[in-house]
Amino acid sequence: MGDCELCGAMKVGVRSVRTGKTEVTACSRCVEKMNLAPKSTAPGLVRARQMSTRPAPKSKRNQFMNRPEKDLADDFAQRISKARMNRNWSQQQLGQRMAETVNVVKAAEGGKHPTDAVIKKFERILNITLLVDHAPSETRKLDGGPARGMTFGDFLDDKR
Numbered sequence: 045m046g047d048c049e050l051c052g053a054m055k056v057g058v059r060s061v062r063t064g065k066t067e068v069t070a071c072s073r074c075v076e077k078m079n080l081a082p083k084s085t086a087p088g089l090v091r092a093r094q095m096s097t098r099p100a101p102k103s104k105r106n107q108f109m110n111r112p113e114k115d116l117a118d119d120f121a122q123r124i125s126k127a128r129m130n131r132n133w134s135q136q137q138l139g140q141r142m143a144e145t146v147n148v149v150k151a152a153e154g155g156k157h158p159t160d161a162v163i164k165k166f167e168r169i170l171n172i173t174l175l176v177d178h179a180p181s182e183t184r185k186l187d188g189g190p191a192r193g194m195t196f197g198d199f200l201d202d203k204r
Contacts, residue, residue, distance in 0.1 A: 050074040114175035116163065121155045127170040128153075141169050 046058040048071040058069040061080045075081055117123060128138050128149075135153070139146040142165045152158045152166065163174050 048074055050078070113177075115178055116157060117174055117176045120157075120163075120174045121153050123172050123174060124149075124166055124170065125153045127172045131170070138169070142166070 045055050046069055047054050048056060048058055049068040050070045051074050053071050053073075056071045058071055059075070060067055061070050061075055061082075063078070063080060070078075070080060128135070133141070135149040136146045139149045142149070142162075144162060144165065148158065148162060152162065158166070166172065167174055
């Protein structure tokens, strides 16, 4: 015997039921009227939950220190915009030809990095190259002996 948290009835038989994300104690009358009885789970939902608990297959992309073969060009936005204008297409027309929204085209021309799939669409539809080979990073070797690295003083001397 207890008090119903929904209707306020006192000293009645209550049980714990879920309403949304909250669990309350309710009398059998409230459970019936508000249809709070436990519901069976749909078979498709059971299957989906089982699939989501399986570990995702490991891909080679997520390995440590593994870089893709090519990088997005620094001037990709200008390349997209110039190729689109050369064809006399509006941003909306390009989006339709790519099966993407006009916002995707605007964002890319504005300098926001598109996804790999969208990059491939831009390259195919506009017949341009957006992915370029890696540029080698600048490295220096100091002639200070085998144990000496670059110091802050060396850095300042290089800047002068």
